Amino acid sequence: MPQMNMLQAINNALDTAMAANERVLCFGEDVGIFGGVFRATSNLQQKYGKARCFNTPLVEQGIVGFANGLAAQGSVPVAEIQFADYIFPAFDQIVNESAKFRYRSGSLFDVGGLTIRAPYGGGIAGGLYHSQSPEAYFAHTPGLKIVVPRNPHQAKGLLLGAIHDPNPTLFFEPKRLYRASVGEVPDEDYRLPLGEAEVIKEGTDITVLGWGAQMEVIEHAVERAEKEGISCEVIDLRTILPWDVETVAKSVLKTGRLVVTHEAPLTGGFAGEIAATIQERCFLYLESPIARVTGMDTPFPLVLEKEHLPNHLKVYEAIRSSVDF
């Protein structure tokens, strides 16, 4: 199986989808001849022509509005937003339009073919506006699906899953891992299911849950905890909306403890939703409070990024405290 980094896996997924269906289109700022500022769409214009892979003017609300229209028409647009921090000008088109298109028309029309890709997350010295993790802003919106992959294999399979899913899907890519994460990626068209969390590692003492780049952080934290004899069950949520309550609840019923971690600020972050749901589901089984390890309630900083981020040490400490509670 070929080795790919995450960008190559994403590029390969787009290539696969475009080859299989001529209605699949890729567009966004700089995605044309240049292949995107991260090169995720490299060579696609060269291969599929300017009509199917192209630069748009610099206007996110237009990109998503245009994509909504295309999807309603029956095309399968994959729109890129250059950084997740710049998705907010398109917020109305996503939250009021993409998400509600099917419901408001009673399924006369839908934008199920729509996928929006955007690189997210910190750890690259990006400061306020090249670091945000906005998944929770969208997770309050019935009608959307939200997916975050953790490695190249997942990225290709989940992106193909998202493109083929008959619902509008946001696909947030952990840009810190774009080149850092390398692994085996099948060449063929495979699709991972949306809405299913994955138990990556079984354990008995505590459940540790995250998504995207945070899975690597969890891995390190868990390594340390296991050395101290704590058996951790590790879950990658993968789909933030609609999320897989069953898998998480089942795990916590077994372990009695839960740590959830994400980069976004604490307040209003998606860990809150998870904690609220799980404390209800597993009330009598919980042996300690559900812990959230997250970014702080500030805009994303630069010089003090390390202090701000929920690194493996902080996750480890949360595991330790939970077990020692």
Add this chain to the structure above:
Amino acid sequence: MPQMNMLQAINNALDTAMAANERVLCFGEDVGIFGGVFRATSNLQQKYGKARCFNTPLVEQGIVGFANGLAAQGSVPVAEIQFADYIFPAFDQIVNESAKFRYRSGSLFDVGGLTIRAPYGGGIAGGLYHSQSPEAYFAHTPGLKIVVPRNPHQAKGLLLGAIHDPNPTLFFEPKRLYRASVGEVPDEDYRLPLGEAEVIKEGTDITVLGWGAQMEVIEHAVERAEKEGISCEVIDLRTILPWDVETVAKSVLKTGRLVVTHEAPLTGGFAGEIAATIQERCFLYLESPIARVTGMDTPFPLVLEKEHLPNHLKVYEAIRSSVDF
């Protein structure tokens, strides 16, 4: 003391603020000569002139962008968004700009003078786009304050509090109560504190928490529960961000039970944040799972609005179940 409905109280607050400080300005779609589609700005143009109270072109991102600039300049803009459902085109200006203005400039500049008013909420046969409660979309944004009043007296005092608060503030007005809620409102300039929840009624068995129009729903539910001998402590959160953890935690430490209710959909709603925080704070004191009574995870419906909304019966049942757990 004069009797006012909530619209009159809001109008009176704006009048009070404009009279006291000539840098206070009110603007938005139709807020000029017409006084706004709900008439919250009635007579302000007549009284303070077109330069200080005026119609804007129909562009929410422009309204808030303009307001951000005005606030940075030292003015005290009170911008109206005609319905909270239409605040999303301004999402970027609010979340990336208003909220981060001070932090990113190291306090060289700030938009502390900014207040954004918007009518929110259901129960008026408004369907998808005249019913939303978007507070949670903003509550994930450090740097913003979010306030929701429950009655005319609170509306005036909190709005004056918001206008004078040195931070950008979103002020969501429960439009269902605009004319329905009537009460005594002092004529003078009084300001209620931001960031403080209010214990409206003390009780010992369970804490019931909400904000805005939902407080009326809670009142009915609690009435019924109390008839059955359940002693309820009722809290109006008032400020959603930054929220008053202490007051809520103190109450739950006493009662051991918590029901939180809001109109917005369950997933990603602010009740999740509250439940997550309180289960951590009060873990050993909780006698039953924290319950959330909310809108369903769908866009806002029309004909079946009653079924969708978290009415007093649903809140009552949640109280009952919590106590019977």
Add this chain to the structure above:
Amino acid sequence: MTTTKSKVVYNPVFTDGAEFRIPTFKLLKQDGSLYKGAKAPELDKDKALRIYRAMVTTRILDERMLAAQRQGRLSFYMQCTGEEAAVIGSTAALDDADMIMAQYREQGALTYRGFSIDEFMNQLFGNELDYGKGRQMPVHYGSRKLNYMTISSPLATQIPQATGYAYGQKLAGEGHCTITYFGEGAASEGDFHAALNMAAVHRVPVIFLCRNNGYAISTPATEQFAADGVAPRAYGYKMDVIRVDGNDILAVHEATKEARKLAVEHNRPVLIETMTYRLAAHSSSDDPSGYRSKDEEAVWREKDPILRMRLWLERKKWWGEDDEKQLQENMRREVLETMKRAQKRPPPALDTLVSDVYDEVPPGLAEQFDKLKAHIRRHPDEYPKTAEQAKGGA
């Protein structure tokens, strides 16, 4: 790399474009005769009558439904009154297979395409036959079969969507285009700018039709923009533009026909600004007396587009007093009868609360729905309309 090949000047000259006033295209005088020099448009009798019937039907529907709203039978209504020519004249110039993405005041387009009174009523009353399943406020129509995109309340969002839709049509290569309607108020939204610019850059077969009816709720066009209407914005995107007397059915039809050619045959998007007037209140919730004068309204009432067309038809001997009487009576009767029928129909089923959020109801929502049904079963008296349906199930 600059794109400009403009000439050079050595003095700082500022211009605001005021000298380039875009003219207004007209054909039909209010008395039903053509302007001198106006070429008679190609419009055969069948089509002319189809247009006229749609105009009258729209007017009657609007009058009746506003009355119904006043009687409390309906929660909300919006009239097309005064703008029938702008809407119907343009729709009639298209192929029925072209896509329409409207704002909300374009029921005339639907009438023209053959949306039945039943279909209107089902939406207005949100009954079980409403395609939108009773989820949206009245006047949020949609029809897949008639290529009329379901209306969405947030203004201007449909404009860039129309650009995208039309881009898809261009790729499909079947010779179709999209028209999108919007008010001069909605044209202030950022989405408008995005839509026109993208359409011009990507040479998309889309027609942007602005109904400049003078007001956005209470806000007069003079407080909406400083320019001479919306038309001059086309220059900023290098887009073909035409301004038309929006109360002149022949001019609107002719302009749109030509615009469609530019769009479909030459991939040139077009902006059409129709100059018209919102004769009624903004909606049933609005009272215009707070922001405009009766005199101003009277001036425009004199320019009624339906009467103007009728006079033209009469001159052509295509229409007479009797035809008019019969059409009026038939339509009034049909509207009333249909209204009664629609109002009696049951509301959409309880499970439409949770369907269509996604292609399938996800587990979490299914669970919420089960809980709701159980709740209703415990309190059937509190939910008289849905108690029966909550029986059975989990």
Add this chain to the structure above:
Amino acid sequence: MTTTKSKVVYNPVFTDGAEFRIPTFKLLKQDGSLYKGAKAPELDKDKALRIYRAMVTTRILDERMLAAQRQGRLSFYMQCTGEEAAVIGSTAALDDADMIMAQYREQGALTYRGFSIDEFMNQLFGNELDYGKGRQMPVHYGSRKLNYMTISSPLATQIPQATGYAYGQKLAGEGHCTITYFGEGAASEGDFHAALNMAAVHRVPVIFLCRNNGYAISTPATEQFAADGVAPRAYGYKMDVIRVDGNDILAVHEATKEARKLAVEHNRPVLIETMTYRLAAHSSSDDPSGYRSKDEEAVWREKDPILRMRLWLERKKWWGEDDEKQLQENMRREVLETMKRAQKRPPPALDTLVSDVYDEVPPGLAEQFDKLKAHIRRHPDEYPKTAEQAKGGA
């Protein structure tokens, strides 16, 4: 109520404005002489030299800092190279008390206003003296004292803010205005449209200065808009517009001076499009060889705005070889020395992580901060830069 008083036509004529090409204003030839017919601008020696020094300083700063970035001393950098005349010429035409709201490539404006090399370096290295407290990426400068709004990365957001700021200035009545700078790419954002329209409607003293430098990262202006630049958009808002050779310091200065008069004395907002070229890469992260040719770059290198001004100064005998050599040497030295100093300074204090989110640290955040400090105290080795500061406290 329509606002148009346009003339009437009886044929459907479509126009796209192509015939109304906006000319380009120029004064200075590349050899430093004035065009025939060009009136010598009023620019005294002091001001001319202040401008020229700012241009050279900006160029040297850019060269050195890009090199520093290449050496790994700096994480990121963006150059103004090629656009110094557009930026500095316009800023110099304003009053120093006027507000500047820039995009990110306008360090020249700061240099002109007197931002010291120290101040630049403190921001670039995010040290304890950075006004922005090390929170933003390099080049996100701001200065309260110099009326230069702190840069924000999201594009075009500053444009409607400039309209609002200038509206406030108008009410204050002190005769000040705001200039906002942006690229031709950013002008595609919805915020641009909102800003210009609102400024025109409310007659706000704001100058919108577009740096049309041909590219938005890799996207050429030809894929950004179909029109002849950004200038024609002004017509859509009935705003005064002028197009200027952006590499011609005299023309830019003159145009902006006149624009400022229109803005401040007549409350007429103005759009200025400066035609220029981004000679360097978009940023230190970019490599233009993937999307444009060396030949194209070479053409523009010939039009260097700094050299052009120098030749003019030399013709005026205001500047000579020695002056140039001294300035270059002094600036190079100052930049290098200052860089060393700035790089050695400690980072902002740990508590800047939580200050300035609100006017005061709210209780929840204070608690998070206490937890963080406790965490750091438990793992001092993992946080070598902040461990010391985490001592003490809760």
